[in-house]
Each structure stands twice: as C-alpha cells, then as structure tokens.
Amino acid sequence: MTSFDLAGTSRPWVVFVPQGSSEVREQLTELSAKGGRVHRFDARDLMTVPGTYRALARTLRFPGYFGENWDAVVDCLDDLCDAVTGGVGIAGVVRDADPLLETEHFPLFVSVLCQGADRANSAVDLDGDPLDRPAVAEHFVLEFRAFDPEGIAGRIAQKDLVVTVGDGFVGAALDPAEWH
Template identity: 35%
Template sequence: MPAHHRLQSLTSPWVYLLVLKPDETAMARLTPPGDLAVKTLDGRACRTKDGLLKELAVTLAFPDYFGENWDALEECLCDLSWVAGTGHLLLIEQAEALLAGADKDYRTFISILRAAGAYWASEEAGRSPKPFHTVCVVTEERKSARRRWGLPLWKGR
C-alpha cells in the first residue's frame, strides 16, 4: 500500500463514485487503510430522505438527540466524537437506490457530505484534521440508474 492513500487525504474531492466490474468488491478496489473508521450503508434502505436519515442514525450510532433533518445530519457528521479512528470512510453500497427519484434531496445530501469532508480536513475547535470521505458504490450495469451522479470517479488509490 502506498505511503499516502487517497482516503487519508485532507483535500477534496470528499465524495466519489466507484463503479465495480461484476467480479469486484468495494473493499478490494478501495483498500482503505486499517486505521480508518469504515461504515457501510445499504442504498436500498435509503430510497427516501426519511429512510436515509434513519439508516445513517443507526449505522453511525447518532446520539438520541439527532433531529432527523438535514441540519441535524450535518451537525452529527461534523461531530462523530463517539467513533474511533484516524479518519472516516462512509461506503454507500447499491448507491443507485440512494434517494432514487429525489434529485433535490440527493444534491442536498451530497452537499452535506462535501461540507463534512471540508470540516474534518480543517483545524476547527483546535482538533487535528482527519479525513472524511464518502464513496458511492454501483456496478457497471446499475451506473445508468441515475442520470447524473455529479461525483468524480474513483480511479485507484
């Protein structure tokens, strides 16, 4: 593994699209460093904003006060003090189902993920910067399920 992996980067892009061939897995393609906190969402459980927020709350173990709205999501993503690791990787598998048919919500969610990545890369509140990246994972055959992803393609490390 190279000395500096892209998932350890403190520079954008913060959100990627990973297109898998039939015989590939996301973890094999990404080969994330072992010290990153890796959390995986199933896009099929995130077809609606409500489903997405509930799935994120469970997967990332959000505190009980999580308000299940976009502002509360951004607040929790910019905290994560309860998650150990030198950085964060959020994998969204079957991403073609993520907010399917809800383009405005999809764009809002991606914007929040980008803001969280930028926040974690900064030296806010005197803490050391950490990487925070999200990778939306689809197969080649399902990539066209969303007309416009608006994300750079993951190409190697």
C-alpha cells in the same frame, strides 16, 4: 493514478466509483491500517429522507438529540466520536447505489455529505479559527453496478459543488467560492 485519497483530508469528499474498484479496496485497507473506520450502508435504507436520517444516525452513532434534519446531519458528521472514527477518520461506503440516483433527495444528500465532510476534514472552524481537535479524514464512497460517470456528474451538479470526472471515478466537494 487516482485523484482521491480516502485516508487523507483532501478533496473530494464524496466519490462515486464502479462497484468492486480495486483502488477503493486498497484505500479502505490503508484507512483501516491507520486506525480509521469503514462504515457500510445499505442503499435500500437511503431511499427516503427519513430512512437516510435513521441509517446515518444508527451507523455513525449520532447522539440521541440528533434533530433528524439535514442541518443536524451536517453538525453530526462534523462531530463524530472517536469510537466511530478511531480518532483518525471514516469512509462511509454505499454498495449498489444505483437506485439512489433516481431519488428526489439525492443531490441534496450529496451536498450534505460534502458539507459535513468539509468541516470534519478541516482543522479550523467556519470563521477560520483553529479547532481544539485535529482534522479527521471523512469521505463517502458510493459504488455503482452500472457506473455512468457523465450521468452521475449530471445528476449531482449544483452550484455549491465542484464535480470532477476522473479516470474511473466521479468526485464531489464543496465549491470554495460558494462556501468559504
């Protein structure tokens, strides 16, 4: 049994798994069956910060006024349109994510994905007031050919994240003590 649910609104927001995981395949199918959307990214497009901005904006249909900075990514991830989410949620999937581990921006990229997903998966705003929309399931899956859970966990460890090493996955979510 896994400790992540790609079709639900619970943590972790970013999941690192071995490529070809049957559990991930089943959960993506479940998300699609509920009306959610699976969006795929090419890891080669995420190797630079500008490339990451372009890939996210193109694939997730960020608005034309997207500011191409990390704060704007968080804002856009929190406010994806129904055409992108199906009104239910998304899973962003990156295959062959291995080379991303070596990029300078990788830990920040993971934190930003967690920040945007944390906000999207919540039915309240940052002040705790109810939003005028329901929570939307938003998760990101990075698939690795050479899956090294301890190496991945060590690379993304930072004070604002809770990193969990489970059976066949690594999960990342915002640390509530730092963010809430």
